Amino acid sequence: MNALYVDPTHGNDSAVGSAAAPLRTIAAALKQATAPTTIQLAPGTYSADRGEVFPLRVPEGIVLMGNKRDRGQDTLILGSGSYNSPTFQRQNVTILLETGAQLLGVTVTNSTAKGTGIWLESTSPTIARNTLANCQREGIFVTGNGKPVIQDNRFLNNAASGIFLVRHSKGEVRLNTFEKTGYGIAASDESAPLVSDNQLTHNRTGIHLSRQAKPVLRRNLFANNSQGGLVVKDKAQPDLGGSQNPAGNLFRDNQQFDLDNQTGTAIASAGNQLNPVRVRGEVDFVVATVKATLLGPTRFNDTAGHWAEVFIDRLVERGLISGFPDGSFKPEASLTRAEYAALIAKSFNLPRQLGRSGQFRDVSRSFWGRDAIAKAAEMGFISGFGDKTFRPQQNLTRVQALVSLVSGLGLQGGTSDALLGYRDRAEIPPYATDAIATATQHRLVVNYPNPKELNPLRDISRAEIAALLYQALVATGEAQAVPSPYLINADPLLLSFTDIQSHWAADFIRRLGSLELISGFADGSFQPNRSINRAEYAALIVKVFNPQPLRPLVKFLDVDPNFWGLGAIQQAYRAGFLSGFPDGTFHPEQTLHRVHLIVSLASGLSLPAAETSQLKAYADRATIPSYARAAVAAATQAEIVVIHPQPKDLTQNATRAEATAMVYQALVYTGRVNEIDSPYIVRLK
Secondary structure: OOOEOOOOOOOOOOOOOOOOEEEOOHHHHHHHHOOOEEEEEEEEEEEHOOOOOOOEOOOOOOOEEEOOOOOOOOOOEEEOEEEEOOOOOOEEEEEOOOOEEEEOOOHHHHHHHHEEEEEEEOOOOEEEEEEEOOOOEEEEEOOOOOOEEEEEEEEOOOOOEEEOOOOOOOOOOOOOOOEEOOOOEEEOOOOEEEOOOOOOOOOOOOEEEOOOOOOEEEEEEEOOOOEEEEEEEOOOOOEEOOOEEOOOOEOOOOOOOOOEEEOOEEEEEEEEEEOHHHHHHEEEEEEOOOOOOHHHHHOOOOOOOOOOOHHHHHHHOOOOOOOOOOOOOOOOEEOOOHHHHHHHHHHOOOOOOOOOOOOOOOOOOOOHHHHHHHHHOOOOOOOOOOOOOOOOOOEEEEHHHHHHHHHOOOOOOOOOHOOOOOOOOOOOOOOHHHHHHHHHHHHOEEEEOOOOOOOOOOOOOOHHHHHHHHHHHHOOOOOOOOOOOOOOOHHHHHHHOOOOOOOOOHHHHHHHHHHHOOOOOOOOOOOOOOOOOOOHHHHHHHHHOOOOOOOOOOOOOOOOOOOHHHHHHHHHHHHOOOOOOOOOOOOOOOEEEEHHHHHHHHHHOOOOOOOOOHHHHHHOHHHHHHHHHHHHHHEEEOOEEEEEOOOOOOOOOOHHHHHHHHHHHHHHHHHOOOOOOOOOEEOOO
C-alpha cells in the first residue's frame, strides 16, 4: 500500500508527500492518492483556515488515518461544506466516504448549524477508532443503501444524535461509546443495522427507533440516560433476542424508563437484563438462558484497541473462545498444540476422515484435551510426529496453524505467485509452500504488524490464532468477513486489477505490484494500454529506483511549484533519467514515446555501449533518430526493451504496460528481480 504524509503545521502542498516532506492539507493528498493509499495525518487541526476544502471526499481504496491508539484525540478535522444529497438535498458535511474507504484515528467536528460529521450516501466504508464530537446535528448520517462498519468510536456531545440511520441502510455498529448527546443512535425508515456491544450512557435517549426500523440489538449497555434507554415508535420492530438466541442487552439506571414501546404491538425480549417495572408498553418476556458474563458489551480488559480485537470479539460472540478469570484475554500469549486442538474441536464438526487416527502415545486417557485432540486429528486438522507422539504442550507455530487449517478444511487452488507478497517467503518450509499458497488464496492469512512478513516459524499467539480461525469460518461460509489492514489477499494485483487478465504484460504488472512499486486506479483497473506521460513516468522511475542525484537541480518553466509530480521530475532529472527541452521547459503532460523511454533507461542506468548491429532486431530501424541509436542498441543488448506485438514503431507512444515491462527488465538487468519468460522481450536473433 502506498503512503502519503500530511502535516498541517510543517507540511507544504507542493511537497512530495513523504514522511520527510509532507503535504499540508488532506485535500491535496486526496487529489494525489490512487488506491490503495494510506494518508497518514500528523497531529494538529485540519480546517478551512489552514487550506482544507470541505466536504472532504475519501474515495474507494483510500485510508485516512491519524492516531488509532487514542481515537484521534490530537488529530482534529474541523469544518463543513455544502453537499447535495440525492435523498436529502443540501447538507452541511465534513467528510464523505465512498465504499471501501477507511477513516481511522481522527476527531471529526462540524460546528456549523445543522452540521453532520460524516455523511454516507449508499456507501460501505469502515469507520473505526475515531472521535465524533461537538457536531451540531449528528456525528454520522447513513442513508440510501449504506452498509458501513462503524466500530470502536467515541461519540460525544453531538447535538441531535451520534449516528442516524435512515432509508434502507444496514451495516454494523459495534463497540462504540455514546455520551452526552441527544439520541445515542437513531434509526428510522426501513433501516436494519446490527447494533452490538455498544455503551450508550448519559444521553437524552440511548436508542430511538421510528417508522419501520428493524435493528438487531445485541449486548449493548443502556445506562444513565436522562429520558430512557430504548424508545420504539410507529411500526419499528427491534430484534431483542429469542429463546435460542439471547440478546444480552443490559438496561440499568435510566431515569424515566429502560424501554418505552409506543407501537401498540408487543416486543419480544429474550436474554436481556430488563426490569419489567422499568418498561412502558407491551413487552413479551421470552425465557432464555444467558451467562452473566455475556450481558452488556463483550470486551476484555486487554484487547481494547488491539489489532485483533474484532476477530477476538466475533469468536467470543460465538462462544468459541474465552478469557481468563481476571478479565483478560492475554492476546500475545502463545498457544500449545493441545489448546489449538481444543479450539478446532469446538469450532468445527466435520466428517471423520478414513485412516486418520486420534490416538497418540504421549496423550494419556486422563489428559484434559484427549477427546479434543482425537476429534481434531480424525477430522484431518492435525497429525502427530513420526514417533507416534502428539507433543500436546509444545507451542504451535504460524506455519503449523495454516497448514492445519488448509488440510482440515480440504482447501485447494493456491499458486506459487500467491507467495510473492511475502518478503520472508524463503523461510517457509518446503513441505508447507503449497498449503501456505492455498491459505493465502483463500484469505486465511493475517499478518501483524507487517502484512508483507509471514513469520512462518514463529510461535503463534492467541490473537493470531483468533484471526486465522475466524478467517477459516469466513472461508467456509460460516461467518461474515470483517475488515482488517492485516488481512492478506492472495495476489493483490491479480484481484484488484480488473483489466489485466490475459494481457501480454500481466506477469510484469503483477510482479512489480507484489513489490509495491506500482498501483492502479480507484475503480480497480490498471489501464495497461493507456499512454504514459512524462510526469507519470518520472514518478515510476523514482518509485522503482529512488536514484541518487548526479547533476544540479534545474527549475523548469512549465512545472508549477504546486504540481503533484514536481519532486519526482526533479529527482529523475538530477539522476540522469530524464532531461528538459532547450527552452527550459519539461512538458510534464506530454506522452512519452517508446524510443524516449528506452533512451531514458539507457541513460539513467549508464548502460555499456553496444554494437549498432543490435538494431537489426527492429523492423523500422531506419526510422530510429540518430541521437537515440546508441541508447537503443545498448538497451537491446541488455534485454531491457519490451514491445508488443513486435519490435517496431519505436516512435509510437509508450503504454503503461510497456513502461512497466521495461522498468521490470531494468530491475532484472540490475539483479534485483528474477527473469520473466516473455516473447516480447526484444533480442537480436
